[in-house]
Amino acid sequence: MREITYSEAIREALRQEMKRDERVFLMGEDIGPFGGSFGVTRGLIDEFGKDRVRDTPISEAAIAGAATGAAVAGMRPVAEIMFSDFTTIAMDQLVNQTAKIRYQFGGKARVPMVLRTPTGAGTGAAAQHSQTVYNWFVHVPGLIVVAPSTPRDAKGLLISAIRNDNPVLFFEHKLLYSFKGEVPEEEYTIPLGVGEVKREGKDVTVFATSIMVHKALKVAEELQEEGISVEVVDPRTLKPLDEEILIQSVRKTSRLVVVDEGPRSGGFAAEAVAVAVEGAFDYLDAPVQRVTAPDTPVPYSLPLEKAYIPDEGKIRAAIQRTLK
Secondary structure, three states: OOEEEHHHHHHHHHHHHHHHOOOEEEEEOOOOOOOOOOOOOOOHHHHHOOOOEEEOOOOHHHHHHHHHHHHHOOOEEEEEOOOHHHHHHHHHHHHHHHOOHHHHOOOOOOOOOEEEEEEOOOOOOOOOOOOOOHHHHHOOOOOEEEOOOOHHHHHHHHHHHHHOOOOEEEEEEHHHOOOEEEOOOOOOOOOOOOOEEEEOOOOEEEEEOOOHHHHHHHHHHHHHOOOOOEEEEEOOEEEOOOHHHHHHHHHHHOOEEEEEEEEOOOOHHHHHHHHHHHHHHHHOOOOOEEEEEOOOOOOOOHHHHHHHOOOHHHHHHHHHHHHO
16 A cells, blocks of 8 residues: 555545535645645645645634634634644633534524644754644533544544534544655545554553554563553544543553653543543553653753653553553
8 A cells, every 4th residue: 555644635535525515625824825833735726726735824713713603604614723722712612602502592503614733842943833732622521622643543533523414523643744654545434432452462451642652662562571561552643532442442451551642631631541540540550650740831952852752662661560
């Protein structure tokens, strides 16, 4: 099977859905001729024109509000926020309007929109352009939250998100855009709310999100040489969370390490730990471990940023603590 990048997989999903459904259109800052700050939408304006690939003013609140209105009116917008940090500026629209319209209208109104946004640290972009903020939206009823880790997952999940009748926030880690993987050329969907076991194991479960999946897989491969069998589970969709895949894995391995790039306090990792403890407490043979970023802003200094981001050494140490 051919290999393409994560960025190319997202672009292919957008192109295929725009060809399939004329209601699908794109909107965001510099997504037209410039192709977006990370080049994901490059070339789509030449193929579909400026009416369906719309550059917007620098107003995240306006982008989210206009996308919500277009969705309620029957379109299927895919909006882009240039950095996930700036979803904060659109918070009122997303939390108080987008997430609640269907509920408040008793299901008679639908909001079939997707909001794509790059996320995460590792590019030297400092505290205001490097945060991992999806846990805020996991807390909001009415929103679906997705964070794919591979090109194949990114394409299939994005197509599912565009076809869904509810608002979906789609978080794309910046460092994954150049990551290559096998991706089918044809249209396909991956169900929202369904996780995947990326590597089978029997000694410990590592439940990892987004780019952390690849770090966990690297550690699992290394530990295999030492006779330690690590199961790596990727939730793919953070809300609704596939609780069963996590619980069943913990019941099998009896140990759990949760790895997430977000800050420790009140983060997604804490939610995953709670799910595991509620569903598999009697099966645990060791305290659950969390590997997260610290409770500090993302540093601009490259050495400090490197220390801030969870890495393979921290994952390995956490696994070893569960095995003592």
